Amino acid sequence: MYQEIILDHYRSPHGAGLREPFDAESFQINPTCGDEITLRVKLDGDTVSDVSYETLGCSISQASASVLTDLVVGRSVEESMRVLTAFQEMAQGRGQVEPDEDVLGDGVAFAGVARYPARVKCALLGWMAFKDAVVRAPAADEKEHIDG
Amino acid sequence: MYQEIILDHYRSPHGAGLREPFDAESFQINPTCGDEITLRVKLDGDTVSDVSYETLGCSISQASASVLTDLVVGRSVEESMRVLTAFQEMAQGRGQVEPDEDVLGDGVAFAGVARYPARVKCALLGWMAFKDAVVRAPAADEKEHIDG
Amino acid sequence: MTALVEAPDVTAIRGDFPILSRTVRGGRPLVYLDSGATSQRPRQVLDAERSFLEQHNAAVHRGAHQLAEEATDAYESARARIAAFVGADPGEVVFVKNATEGVNLVAYAMSNAGVRTGLGPESERFALGPGDEIVITELEHHANLVPWQELCRRTGATLRWYSVTPDGRVDLDSIELSERTKLVAFAHQSNVLGTVLPVAELVRRAKAVGALTLLDACQSVPHMPVHFGNLGVDFAVFSGHKMLGPSGVGVLYGRAELLDAMPPFLTGGSMIELVRLEGSTYAPPPQRFEAGVPMTSQAVGLGAAVDYLTGIGMDVVHAQEARLTEATLAGLAGIPGVRVVGPTTMVDRGGAVAFVVEGVHAHDVGQVLDDRGVAVRVGHHCAWPLHRKFGVAATARASFHVYNTLDEVEALVEGVRAAREFFGVS
Amino acid sequence: MTALVEAPDVTAIRGDFPILSRTVRGGRPLVYLDSGATSQRPRQVLDAERSFLEQHNAAVHRGAHQLAEEATDAYESARARIAAFVGADPGEVVFVKNATEGVNLVAYAMSNAGVRTGLGPESERFALGPGDEIVITELEHHANLVPWQELCRRTGATLRWYSVTPDGRVDLDSIELSERTKLVAFAHQSNVLGTVLPVAELVRRAKAVGALTLLDACQSVPHMPVHFGNLGVDFAVFSGHKMLGPSGVGVLYGRAELLDAMPPFLTGGSMIELVRLEGSTYAPPPQRFEAGVPMTSQAVGLGAAVDYLTGIGMDVVHAQEARLTEATLAGLAGIPGVRVVGPTTMVDRGGAVAFVVEGVHAHDVGQVLDDRGVAVRVGHHCAWPLHRKFGVAATARASFHVYNTLDEVEALVEGVRAAREFFGVS
Numbered sequence A, B: 001m002y003q004e005i006i007l008d009h010y011r012s013p014h015g016a017g018l019r020e021p022f023d024a025e026s027f028q029i030n031p032t033c034g035d036e037i038t039l040r041v042k043l044d045g046d047t048v049s050d051v052s053y054e055t056l057g058c059s060i061s062q063a064s065a066s067v068l069t070d071l072v073v074g075r076s077v078e079e080s081m082r083v084l085t086a087f088q089e090m091a092q093g094r095g096q097v098e099p100d101e102d103v104l105g106d107g108v109a110f111a112g113v114a115r116y117p118a119r120v121k122c123a124l125l126g127w128m129a130f131k132d133a134v135v136r137a138p139a140a141d142e143k144e145h146i147d148g
Numbered sequence C, D: 001m002t003a004l005v006e007a008p009d010v011t012a013i014r015g016d017f018p019i020l021s022r023t024v025r026g027g028r029p030l031v032y033l034d035s036g037a038t039s040q041r042p043r044q045v046l047d048a049e050r051s052f053l054e055q056h057n058a059a060v061h062r063g064a065h066q067l068a069e070e071a072t073d074a075y076e077s078a079r080a081r082i083a084a085f086v087g088a089d090p091g092e093v094v095f096v097k098n099a100t101e102g103v104n105l106v107a108y109a110m111s112n113a114g115v116r117t118g119l120g121p122e123s124e125r126f127a128l129g130p131g132d133e134i135v136i137t138e139l140e141h142h143a144n145l146v147p148w149q150e151l152c153r154r155t156g157a158t159l160r161w162y163s164v165t166p167d168g169r170v171d172l173d174s175i176e177l178s179e180r181t182k183l184v185a186f187a188h189q190s191n192v193l194g195t196v197l198p199v200a201e202l203v204r205r206a207k208a209v210g211a212l213t214l215l216d217a218c219q220s221v222p223h224m225p226v227h228f229g230n231l232g233v234d235f236a237v238f239s240g241h242k243m244l245g246p247s248g249v250g251v252l253y254g255r256a257e258l259l260d261a262m263p264p265f266l267t268g269g270s271m272i273e274l275v276r277l278e279g280s281t282y283a284p285p286p287q288r289f290e291a292g293v294p295m296t297s298q299a300v301g302l303g304a305a306v307d308y309l310t311g312i313g314m315d316v317v318h319a320q321e322a323r324l325t326e327a328t329l330a331g332l333a334g335i336p337g338v339r340v341v342g343p344t345t346m347v348d349r350g351g352a353v354a355f356v357v358e359g360v361h362a363h364d365v366g367q368v369l370d371d372r373g374v375a376v377r378v379g380h381h382c383a384w385p386l387h388r389k390f391g392v393a394a395t396a397r398a399s400f401h402v403y404n405t406l407d408e409v410e411a412l413v414e415g416v417r418a419a420r421e422f423f424g425v426s
Ligand SMILES: Cc1ncc(COP(=O)(O)O)c(C=O)c1O
Pocket: C269, C291, C292, C293, C294, D036, D037, D098, D099, D100, D101, D141, D143, D144, D187, D189, D190, D191, D216, D218, D219, D239, D250, D382
């Protein structure tokens, strides 16, 4: 399960820390173990321009958040949701789903986690926070409205 | 279980029906089957002078009430309680308690019931009503007080 | 109808049930006609539980080690198969210890909803108070009666009931529902009369006034194909032990949207989201309603029972029981002084046959039968108001499952004759 | 103390537990150190349940036929043996599905007592309202915390708690009880810290203000000799699955006089005296608190578990676990960066050892152990406020039963070393 890529992300997480400005923040918790993540999303029009986060969690949840930032920052919201779906399908696939490296990049390293159901939630914690934050982010037109 | 003596008492119960005067009445119900008895006691000083009853119940509970009247009417309250204890010990004795015919008379026919735990309550229903009624009956001195 | 579905191989089925080959009362073969109280269990169910316990046992939804994962998988797989069996989604199936707990769960969640502190607006639809009504029927088992009496005691609401007609049907004209009716709770099939209730019509009437519905499916799920989704009920309950499964496990079904909005009942571990000493938040359903370490191996056993029943086919089970019921009704009709309490034809009727024998108390009928090895239940069968309605303190009741035979029905009928003879009423 | 009691024949004992000889994660022998979550079951318990189901299964307290009598006898005999095991009378033992239900039972009975309609004056002592207090401790399992939060939500009473000291003891000076304290609920032994609480002193203080006491004995009854009568508590709860018995069964103990006066919780069949549609009366305890068909075979299995434990001797069990705990504390003390959360000596301490490894999250420690076949639990172990108090989100916890060995402790200690190496913190 502990692929070298996962351990690398865990030791040197990408995009860690909470940054301003942001459009929405999500706090997620894993009730079975108490692990937490606070994650912020900044959108630029339809593009995810920044994801910043603070986590209190295991290597899997930390590395997964790190990979998440690599995979979604710079993408459109729609594209990032496709990546999220692919990641989720792989993680919940019980080792039966063949991950697509073109879509998931370093994320494919988490394929092994799928065989440890208790850890799937760890791998998804950041992604659930991302999804939630995107939903909470004011839509582009609303935002102009607020900004203006 | 159905000794001939039990069937005789069931077919021709002794002392059945509710009579006046009485000192106390008890209503008992068997919650598992809904069987009921209403039983009245008349005391004459320290002596049980009458027991009358109405039952809605099976052959065992009816025959047992019939045997009860035979065994306690004319006895002192104290003696009748001794009979009651002996009857109860036999009924709850799971067939291990040798009944004393001198004390229990026709009551010994119920020894077989002790091997059918679900029917023990049937055999005891009337006796519990008798015990309760005796407890409720005003003590001799109170009674004079009330009567006077 | 009985002719359309092929008969099961009852001999083979009986071979799966070790207890059915034992003898009672001095060597008489056991004739078990008390499956309405509790059914017996096939080897397949016993084996499933045992192999779970010898191979995979661990606390579910709690551990990260391999056994804990395997145990959780077995538990959730059972939930999914049980859900499919009754036309529900897995998230709509809450494991409870028995149907009684399931009814209490809804009744307590409703009074809990009335204590608004700390709850969101979504729970408001479950709250009730003075002037509101809970409606049941006169034929309910105590499990679907006393919890509602207690809910009314706690909230000041009023309990009302549809009465029962002399032929054992629910009289739909006996009361009118109103806007104040919050919930209508009723049996799918009476455990005494055998009557199958008009679920669609009762649901229609409840919906028309905006009331919730709760179906007591204790005597239907074990005996016929049942699809809660299609029936359109909001809640339903049933017990494992009546459907060839373990005791200590039952199911509360609730429509997803309702479980989602409903406040919890039992609280403790595994049903929480976030716990602080100052206050806690709750997990989503079904976990919200499953506090503490659950009846794990029992859920696995119930999953195996559902597989076993599916293997036979619930239509086959139902047809077999119909054959037995029809034969019982015919056999008893041939004995003078025997009165069946409940429908005497097979129209909207399942396999519980309660009866009284003129001049012989139900206990005595049961005893004579028991001495011949025939096990039936005697008493009020936890439906005391219904017995009062029919003017009897107690009835004898024969009830069936797919393992029973026409020979056993014959033994019952012969035994009833013998009881009349013994007590000299023939 | 460990020296005074002879060691059990653990090899023979392990032979009774089929699951302990299985392998995990690619052929590694299972090292099961998660008995604090749920224990494993010996053949004797599995056989007792199975032979009950193959020979005597029927609905208890309901039928008059032979099977029903035998089933009732088996069920009540189990109750009597379990009662004797914990120093109680049979009538003081109520079967519940798990300890969580037991705590909820008392909490709901108390709010039910506050609804005075239809209740007698004897239930008044259980009623509470605004201004009244429920007192717990900061180390409680959610099962002995959330139900009291909910009781307070329902009644307007206030929840207060004894805090925990940095060395994992209850700080008896942290709060004062008052005349308004209605109930003090506390664990006998912490499921995280292993701390054994000063029951006598807590009971003395509660009694001094007229408060009731409830003991969460989930982690004591399975591991040491316990006598509720001598402890002087009013109520106590424990679960079957933690004491080599089945899941789906637990016990609420209540002093006879209290159970007698307490209003019911779950209602339905078998707990009633008289039922009319207009209202019902309740049966005496313990039946009053056992609505519906109970977990029959599970009670029988728990009876067998108690016989099994008695056969070994609870002092022997306790001494064996003390040996294991001592070795674990010593082993972990030898690893840099490992901090035990809870007492580090054997004084007033039982066999749950929670720890954190600096630089390695508990989940990761657990995973490395699991890959080596060592099953421990990771997380907050349903004691979230306690973890918060110690400033950690999660710990790893090793916990034992009589079937564990010193070699298994060694495997744990080696595994923790390996986790540090793997994550590069050594
Ligand atoms: C101290 C303590 N209390 C209560 C419980 C709850 O027990 P159960 O989940 O069996 O209801 C547990 C175990 O989970 C425990 O360790």
